[in-house]
Amino acid sequence: MTIMYSLLSALFTVFLYFNPLSSTSPYETAEYFASQDRDADSYDSFEFFDTFGTELEVSAKRVVHYVERSTYWTDIYLGDDYFEGYSSMALEQEIKGELLHMNWDDPIEQVEGKVIVLPMTDTSLEKSHTAYTSDYYGVIDNDEAANRYLGKLAEAGAAGYVITPHPNEPDESGFVIVSYTLPIGGTGVDGEAAKAFRDGEMIVIEPYREEIPYIEYVQQGEGDEEIVIMSRLDASWKGDHVLSSVSGSSVLYHLLEKMDGVKTDATIRYVFLNGSGFGKEASDDYLAQLKERQPSVKTILQLDAMGTGDDPLYIRTIGMKRHSFLETEPFDALDVTILGSSSLDSYGEADLPLAVLSDSRLAVYDLHTEYDNLDRLSNEVMEEQVEWLKQWLITQ
Numbered sequence: 001m002t003i004m005y006s007l008l009s010a011l012f013t014v015f016l017y018f019n020p021l022s023s024t025s026p027y028e029t030a031e032y033f034a035s036q037d038r039d040a041d042s043y044d045s046f047e048f049f050d051t052f053g054t055e056l057e058v059s060a061k062r063v064v065h066y067v068e069r070s071t072y073w074t075d076i077y078l079g080d081d082y083f084e085g086y087s088s089m090a091l092e093q094e095i096k097g098e099l100l101h102m103n104w105d106d107p108i109e110q111v112e113g114k115v116i117v118l119p120m121t122d123t124s125l126e127k128s129h130t131a132y133t134s135d136y137y138g139v140i141d142n143d144e145a146a147n148r149y150l151g152k153l154a155e156a157g158a159a160g161y162v163i164t165p166h167p168n169e170p171d172e173s174g175f176v177i178v179s180y181t182l183p184i185g186g187t188g189v190d191g192e193a194a195k196a197f198r199d200g201e202m203i204v205i206e207p208y209r210e211e212i213p214y215i216e217y218v219q220q221g222e223g224d225e226e227i228v229i230m231s232r233l234d235a236s237w238k239g240d241h242v243l244s245s246v247s248g249s250s251v252l253y254h255l256l257e258k259m260d261g262v263k264t265d266a267t268i269r270y271v272f273l274n275g276s277g278f279g280k281e282a283s284d285d286y287l288a289q290l291k292e293r294q295p296s297v298k299t300i301l302q303l304d305a306m307g308t309g310d311d312p313l314y315i316r317t318i319g320m321k322r323h324s325f326l327e328t329e330p331f332d333a334l335d336v337t338i339l340g341s342s343s344l345d346s347y348g349e350a351d352l353p354l355a356v357l358s359d360s361r362l363a364v365y366d367l368h369t370e371y372d373n374l375d376r377l378s379n380e381v382m383e384e385q386v387e388w389l390k391q392w393l394i395t396q
Helices: 002-018 026-035 043-050 122-127 144-155 191-196 242-258 280-292 345-349 379-394
Strands: 061-078 081-086 095-101 114-119 160-164 186-188 202-219 226-232 267-273 297-303 314-317 335-338 354-358
Touching (some): 026 242, 081 191, 122 144, 226 242, 242 267, 242 379, 280 345
Parallel strands (some): 160 186, 226 267, 314 335
Antiparallel strands (some): 081 186, 314 354
């Protein structure tokens, strides 16, 4: 009997991981989301979002949006020759200029408008398999010396950089572990491309862009006003992003189910954002849509760290702004704290009524660390939060 029970339990677990709709609780949904490859570079991620909720039996209309994003791949044009490149950070803008080979300790002179060719460093080679690990406070472990030198190149007017393979790994592409805040872009290349580069030749490096899907459910109300509830369901280079995406998305998923058939005056839009980190690509795209119907948008609420039970629910807004809906129940009972710089800054610039709902002040320090895991979540807490949000929406 024990063996049979164990076998049935294992089969249920496998079934759950392949069918999220078999889940019966927010925690089981979180387990499923965490089990999926949600890296925006991945085909599995595309398929996950493209089919997300297709078997969900709710009356809300399912809408798939597609947004263009830059990838870590690059297109390189050198005269009539074409090469592929790969960057440690997604390239956003085209790089164009004359090639100039340098070493990391060379004096920086007459580099304005040049694309600097540099060899892969020992540090980046050593970190290549553990890139972007972080400490308890979320500080990323980059190639600091390379960061400083590339920063100086940017200050001197260099157009960009190219990283050639490390001498010890000539068959691998060059790679440098840099900070996403660097004011200069670049790409890594393989040995074949590196051999073709000559000083003075004009090179053009373009970001390779692709479309990725994100999902919206629209529950039509009887009036003209709209409420938008968003969550991030993306991931980037490390971990499942339980605290920043899985927890809020699990709450939102079950809220959508609980609200099925409930009549409201406001139209409710449930949005599961996607992107290469913090849902920026989908967030920016959705903002453009919101601006077109701004007069009708009553509330925009993003679910952040949820289901932890670390703290009572609280709200973060840009500049601690108290939007009108925060003066009504049940938001009037919540603390309001400041929302630091994020991918949502543009919502504030558009003067939209945005607030971020969380229940963990510790989460901001624990993101991308060993503490960012499913053990932080409580099914009981998530169910309470689903009910809290449902009771609010019923009055809208």
